[in-house]
Amino acid sequence: MRGIRFALCLAVFPLVASAHAATPSEDLIRQGEYVARAADCAACHSVRGQPPFSGGVPFDLPMGRIYSPNITPDPDHGIGSDTEEQFARAIREGVRKDGASMYPAMPFPSYARLTDADVHALFVYFRYGVKPVATTPPASTIVWPLSMRWPLTMWRGMFAPTPRQAAAKTTQRSFPDPVLARGAYLVEGAGHCGACHTPRALSLQEKALTAADGDLYLSGGGSVDGWHPPSLRQENRTGLGRWSEDDIVAFLRGARASEGSAFGGMADAVQHGTQYLTDDDLHAIARYLRSLPARKTPDLVWKYDPTTETALRRGDVSARGARVYVDHCAACHRDDGRGYPAVFPPLAGNPVVMDEQPDSLITLLFKGAIVPASHNAPSAFVMPPFAHVLSEQQMADVLSFIRGAWGNDAAAVDVEVVRKLTPKESGAGGVKMPLN
């Protein structure tokens, strides 16, 4: 951080002058804002309650904590003194103005695909459409020698494509349908969906950056803050195999669809980003995602099994976890596990419920979750936390029950797994609750 500030001081004079030279059109600024939303810049650079894009979002890496920088146009604290060329290099190549490499928390391997036009619009937006904020986020806690940046340069060289390579794989790839091409651009590029939904190697690079890199792409990522990003491929049970194009569009527009609701990290992604995308772009994303074949074979088909529903309707709660389910979950998710579409999500056939990794389910029980309000769907819905109500054993039981019921047939959850994955803080912590 100090390095950046020092470099900024040197560079301030000529750049401030040039910043005043041009007056871009309002349309271009709005286009840049749209790209910023599609790229979900706010997810990492805005803290709730702080001015937009003033940075300070913490990232806990194995070697310490880093904070996202201020990317407002303030010349001393933000990026107001960057030239467009420097800005473009940062976005697409992960190279700071001082030449040092960024941590790959910045999804530059995905952003490498952004077109010159979109990068230009983004630059204009961050120069003229964002209010400058004169604050600097806390310094990184990574100490020397781990704080040295040269290994990151090597990482970059090995794992991040150059914009030219990236373009070759995305925008210049041939698609049968221009809508699919647009979808690929948004998902693989700006949307950087793979940052969460693609598995990463030990050396932290995404194992695939595009659909062309193989079927690991978007096949489900590693857990972040207890939330496990599921596969976005066409697996019938654990992916989007049973989601229609309209379901995916509804989900991205309003965080809720008949097949499921957004929570955890995806709630933020909808709130900052996808709710603002045009219907055309959302359909492009949906169509592209639906073009990614299932990775797992054989791809077992989920089929509703009424046995659990019949038993619960009879008042039979003898199955392990059934009693907890009826007392704490069934009001919203119902005996038949189907929930109330677009209000309370179904558990029957929900890919999150059947995922091999039960992390999200455990975090949901512990912390609860918020389906956020958006301008398309102004009502937020909150699942309350149950950490103060249920024991770890009861949680394991009820999750095993849910994963086994209604044809879900997913593996039971051992109490040891619940213990291991117990979030350090129960409850929603500092999360601001929606007011409805």
Add this chain to the structure above:
Amino acid sequence: MTTKNADAIVVGAGWAGSILAKELTEAGLKVVMLERGPDRATAVEGAYPDSIDELRGAIRHRLFQDLSRTTVTIRNKIGQTALPYRQLSAFLPGEGVGGAGLHWSGVHFRAAPDDLALRSNVIARYGQKFIPEGMNLQDYGVTYDELEPFFDKAEKVFGTSGEAYKINGKVVGNGNVFAPSRSDDFPLPPLKDVYTANLFRKAASDAGYHPYSLPAANASRQYTNPYGAQMGPCNFCGYCSGYDCYMYSKASPNVNILPVLRKDPNFTLITRAHVMRVDLDSTKTRATGVTYLDLDSNKEVTITADLVVLGAFQFHNVHLMLLSGIGKPYDAQKNEGVVGRNFVYQTITTSRAWLPENQFTNQFIGTGGGGVAIDDFNSMNFDHGPHGFVGGSPVWVNQAGVKPIAASTIGGGKDAPRWGAGYKKALVNTYRHAMAIDAHGSNMAYRDVFLDLDPTWKNTYGQPLLRMTFDWQDNDIRMNRYVVSQIEPIMKALGATKYELGMLEPGKPFDTRLYQTTHLGGGAVMGDDPNTSAINRYLQSWDVPNVFVIGSNAFPQGMGYNPTGMVAALAYWSAHHIRTTYLKSPGPLVRV
């Protein structure tokens, strides 16, 4: 003292205030809404399972008014010294965002057309002399047909479940045969009958009456209202009245309006802002804004605005008018003046049937607005001639979920032992096999029933408390006793092994210790005559035309129906005329 400016100030964040704030921001006004209580959200107040804690909720009054800061005083008769209402019991005003609209049950009626012109109707049918001495019987000055579009709008915003009888003059279903024609169906189908409601439906029909499903703002399925706000479906958990609905299925300002309103850049909500008075200019005919006490800083703040809307609870609106000098205070000796006049309540008594022990009534199940009712003895639906009283009463099974502590206070009926094994046995028997039938009746207005400023008691802010002078009157006692006596054939048709008819007792004064209803009304009523009403037919103050007073304070007498549907319709009606007429040319909307 600091001064902020707004186009309009809305006092109170309940239904009336939220509807007005929504409408006025839609009209492009900068609106500041002031609420003296805290902000409230289903995510917090309704977090399951903590939310359905009866001790914390209904018994310890989680969502109700904090009487330690300000309350009312109550006396039965002129000449008595009123005493402060220190413990919530007879009625339960709300506090905090959502107001009483957050903790209400959900029964959502349209007014009966005859009730809106009750004086004219009684005179037309029975002559002037039929009106008892001392009764201030009045018309609303607005008709059902005028209000119909606003009843319709309110139902669509609330997500109301019900069954229509007549739409555009054509009979369409098995709804209430006494209900007026509607322009559209209910937005949601009726809630299912719980067992006791279904028994009542059959028994009432056998007795020759006309049962119908209660209209309920408890969503029978998931719903998205015209604002885009969503509701979940009711699961009959029984935690409606006194609680924030964890299923998001009971309509509330918090769920149905505020999610949209809060996003409007023209809207500002200030909580913990206790409004002290509406500020008037030197002519006392124009409001300049309001002054409130910021309960966190303990400092007074004045906001100026062109328009002031009082949307607080019924008696708080009247209190604010008296404290601010808006309108002439009522003088009971002379029956003159309008603010405090026609303070009304409702006559509510519960009758109970005990069924054979093989019939389990499952009273823990329920929904606040659901049930089955008859209107055969409500409003002008029956001949009052032989009875000599004015008013009426719907009768219903509105099983809203009997919670354990409440069940223990019901006990085992009048003859049951008050303690010991006999008490327990009767208590259990009642909980398992009894059902309640309510007569939820009107209460007329009288010269010597009114509101004024108490000469003795002050609130914690140094202002005189509002004083209620209230007692039951012969007309209403006789009305109640007549209607309840008509429940007897239903009891017989139910096959009750035992039943008790709950009636008002002549000579027994109003008892503040027993919960009756929170349906208080009047005190600043609407009408066509400034000598008998405080506000005109658009709910605009006759004396200070840039002040509108929205709420059940506008009811000239207490109707048999629950008031919220009428309050919401009046709010939309008033807002419509503010938007279409008043804002274009501010001034009195009615000239006498």
